[in-house]
Amino acid sequence: MSYNLLKGKKGIIFGALNEQSIAWKVAEKAVEEGATITLSNTPIAVRMGEVSALSEKLNCEVIPADATSVEDLETVFKRSMEIFGGKVDFVLHSIGMSPNVRKRRTYDDLDYDMLDKTLDISAVSFHKMIQVAKKLDAISEYGSILALSYVAAQRTFFGYNDMADAKALLESIARSFGYIYGREHNVRINTISQSPTMTTAGSGVKGMDKLFDFADRMAPLGNASADECADYCIVMFSDLTRKVTMQNLFHDGGFSSVGMxxxxxxxxxxxxxxxxxxxxxxxxxxx
Known part of the structure; x- marks a missing residue:
C-alpha cells in the first residue's frame, strides 16, 4: 500500500545486488512511494548481478561506481543531478564487505591489508560519499542520508569479526558528519541498526543461521525482515522525520534492549x- 511519502523526491540507492538485498527492497519501496531514483553498485556487481533487471523494472538508471573512489562517487552524484534536474533528497549507503570474514580469518589473526579494505569499503566509503555530496552541494535542505548498521558496533558477536569495527566507525561518521551537515545545510544523517538479515553479505558471516535464530528468539517482536527495514528507511527519507539526525536507530524487534x-x-x-x-x-x- 502506497502513502506517497516520497512523492516528488529524488534519491540514490547504493548497494542493491539482488532480491535478497535490503537496498533492493528500499529501491522498490521508494519508487512505490513516488520517488525518482538512481542505482549504484560496483562495476563487477552491475555486470554479474541482477541490478539491470531492477533498473528496468523501476525505470531508473544504474551508475556503476566503486564507493571507495572519490572520483567515481563524484560521477554518481553529478550524473544523478543531471537525471533529476536538481539536487538529491535522500541517499542510502548499503555497502559492506570483509575480506577477513570471507577468508575465515579470526579476529585475533587478522590480515591488516584486508582490515584496511574492510574499513574502507564498509565505513570510510560512507564518509567519502557524504564529503563528495557536501562539496558538490548535491543534497537538498532537510535531505536524508542513511547507512545500514548492526548491533555488533556496540556488543560482541562471535564471528562478526572486523565488520564490528567497521560498523562502529560507520556510526561515528554519521554522528560527526551529521553535526556539520546539519548545522550548515540542515541535512540529516542517521544509521539503522537492522536485525540479522539473510542477505548475500549477511549469509557470509560465520554461524549466521544460528545468530539469526538466536536473535529471533530473543527479540520480543522477532527479527525485522528486509521488507520491514525498507519501510523504516522510507520513513527516514520522508518529511515525517525532518528533525531526526545523528542517531543510530535500532530496528531489531527489541533485541538490542533485551538482557536475559x-x-x-x-x-x-x-x-x-x-x-x-x-x-x-x-x-x-x-x-
Whole structure:
C-alpha cells in the first residue's frame, strides 16, 4: 500500500545486488512511494548481478561506481543531478564487505591489508560519499542520508569479526558528519541498526543461521525482515522525520534492549510448552 511519502523526491540507492538485498527492497519501496531514483553498485556487481533487471523494472538508471573512489562517487552524484534536474533528497549507503570474514580469518589473526579494505569499503566509503555530496552541494535542505548498521558496533558477536569495527566507525561518521551537515545545510544523517538479515553479505558471516535464530528468539517482536527495514528507511527519507539526525536507530524487534530473556531458559517451543504444562499442573495441585 502506497502513502506517497516520497512523492516528488529524488534519491540514490547504493548497494542493491539482488532480491535478497535490503537496498533492493528500499529501491522498490521508494519508487512505490513516488520517488525518482538512481542505482549504484560496483562495476563487477552491475555486470554479474541482477541490478539491470531492477533498473528496468523501476525505470531508473544504474551508475556503476566503486564507493571507495572519490572520483567515481563524484560521477554518481553529478550524473544523478543531471537525471533529476536538481539536487538529491535522500541517499542510502548499503555497502559492506570483509575480506577477513570471507577468508575465515579470526579476529585475533587478522590480515591488516584486508582490515584496511574492510574499513574502507564498509565505513570510510560512507564518509567519502557524504564529503563528495557536501562539496558538490548535491543534497537538498532537510535531505536524508542513511547507512545500514548492526548491533555488533556496540556488543560482541562471535564471528562478526572486523565488520564490528567497521560498523562502529560507520556510526561515528554519521554522528560527526551529521553535526556539520546539519548545522550548515540542515541535512540529516542517521544509521539503522537492522536485525540479522539473510542477505548475500549477511549469509557470509560465520554461524549466521544460528545468530539469526538466536536473535529471533530473543527479540520480543522477532527479527525485522528486509521488507520491514525498507519501510523504516522510507520513513527516514520522508518529511515525517525532518528533525531526526545523528542517531543510530535500532530496528531489531527489541533485541538490542533485551538482557536475559525467557527463551534463553526455554530455547525451544517444545520446552516452552512443556514448562507451561508443568506450571498448569503445579497451579492445579497447589490450589
Amino acid at each position: 530473556s525467557f527463551v534463553q531458559w526455554l530455547p525451544t517451543k517444545k520446552d516452552l510448552m512443556s514448562t507451561k504444562m508443568k506450571m498448569v499442573i503445579s497451579f492445579t495441585v497447589n490450589r
